[in-house]
Amino acid sequence: MSLITADQLHRISPVARSDIVAAIIDKADEMFPAYGLATLLRVRHFLAQVAEETGGLRVLEEDLDYSAMRLMQVWPARFPTLATAEPYAHNPRRLADRVYGGRMGNTGPDDGWKYRGRGLLQTTGKATFALLQHDTGLPLVDQPELASAPEHMLQCAVVSFVRIHGVLAACDRNDVVGVTRLVNGGLTNLAARRLYLAHCDHAIAELGAIGAVPA
Structure with a gap:
């Protein structure tokens, strides 16, 4: 029996993409125990954060196609007026280089776009991809798209x-606010993360192959 089933993932998010569900199931038995995701609380919190970051297990690449008005709402300091926002509206590449360039380890002229959010946890920034490369052995600095590849996405996220x-200590405290701060850097969409965690609590009553470890 697998640690996680397709039915459980679809109960967490009924709109989940079948290819993302398959990629998680395919690697969960290997990756969860290998990195310490071996209790109910840890798995639930992980999947809740993944579900929110991917829009319900649907999106593996950051959507940067914004209207000018939306840019003013998301990045008010960078785009205080319509005149400043309009050149970047519906221009994802230019926007990524504007909002991510020169920070998070991004130094090249197109690094903001190259290292935009990718994968199950929307890894962003060259510096974070470099850390992930060190811990996984994958050439993520040269090929950040590997974070979204079916064979690698779960390992990268875990x-x-x-x-x-x-985040493991925060998971063990069942502290969704603490987990969210560590994953997100803030509390963006906290209500959605709480809701996904509730779905996970109902969907995952036990862990399959290794049995239910007490929460």
Whole structure:
């Protein structure tokens, strides 16, 4: 019996893409125990964060196609007026280089676009991809798209969750606010994360192959 089933993932998000569900199931038995996701609380919190970051297990690449008005709402300091926002509206590449360039380890002229959010936890920024490369052995600095590849997406997300964000203690406290701060850097869409965690609590009553470890 697998640790996680397709039925459980679809109960967490009925709109989940079948290819993303398959990629998680395919690697969960290997990756969850390898990195310490071996209790109900840890798995539930991981999947809740993944579900929110991917829009319900649907999106593996950051959507940067914004209207000018939306840019003013999301990045008010960078785009205080329509005149400043309009050149970047519906121009994802230019926007990524504007909002991500020169920070998070991005130094090249197109690094903001190259290292935009990718994968199950929307890994962003060259510096984070470099950390992920160190811990996974994957050439993610040269090929950041590997974070979204079916054969690698779960490992990248688990390593990011456990080693880069260091969330296990917060998971063990069942502290969704603490987990969210560590994963997101803030509390963006906290209500949705709480809702996904509730779905996970109902969908995952036990862990399959290794049995239910007490929460």
